[in-house]
Amino acid sequence: MIDFAKDVIAYLMASGVPKEQAEDVVQDIFVKLLEMPVAIPGEKIRAFLYRSAIRRYIDKYRRDKRYMEILRQEFFKPHELSPFETDQYDFLLEEVEKLPQQDALLLELFYFQGFTIREIAELLSYSVSKVKVSLHRSRQKLKQALKQKGYDDGNI
Structure with a gap:
């Protein structure tokens, strides 16, 4: 056989x-x-x-x-603007784009595209727990990068 x-x-x-x-x-x-x-x-x-x-x-x-x-x-069709697609959040998008590709992808899918954690897991062929942990780490990296630029939780 x-x-x-x-x-x-x-x-x-x-x-x-x-x-x-x-x-x-x-x-x-x-x-x-x-x-x-x-x-x-x-x-x-x-x-x-x-x-x-x-x-x-x-x-x-x-x-x-x-x-x-x-x-x-x-x-891939035109859609309404998300709240993050305004000039007010350009600095945030710039910092996300500076992160490693995998971190930027997770943040983009979750916050900017509106996918759920389960949908991201299916899309990337990850387990739900891996997406949760990776997303948490990506947030921490973004938070650290924003702190270095002078932003903190209160003024974003």
Whole structure:
């Protein structure tokens, strides 16, 4: 079975599928094979795997393509100004942009884009607790940077 899996992965990669996606597709196909209520004869397994793998990849490709279209329509459209998109908060945005990329991203998603912690976790493939801890650390770094510039909790 491992040889079959390697062959199907190689076949998908030769067809232009990235290695990680090919491995995911083959894993899905083997799970499907194990869950089938009837056994496939040994001489037909290879054909089943190849046929199922290419169909599964096409379905995955279409689903991902549709998902990206939905994201573009939903998130890349003109929207109302958030309270932070005024001149009054330019100094804050400048300080956020000076932070390390990961810290700036978390603060941007949470405060400026309005994502919840759970949504950020799903978006970045993190656990909820990792997002909470990282967001707390990012806030602390921003607070420290603002203090160095002469701002404190009372005058922001």
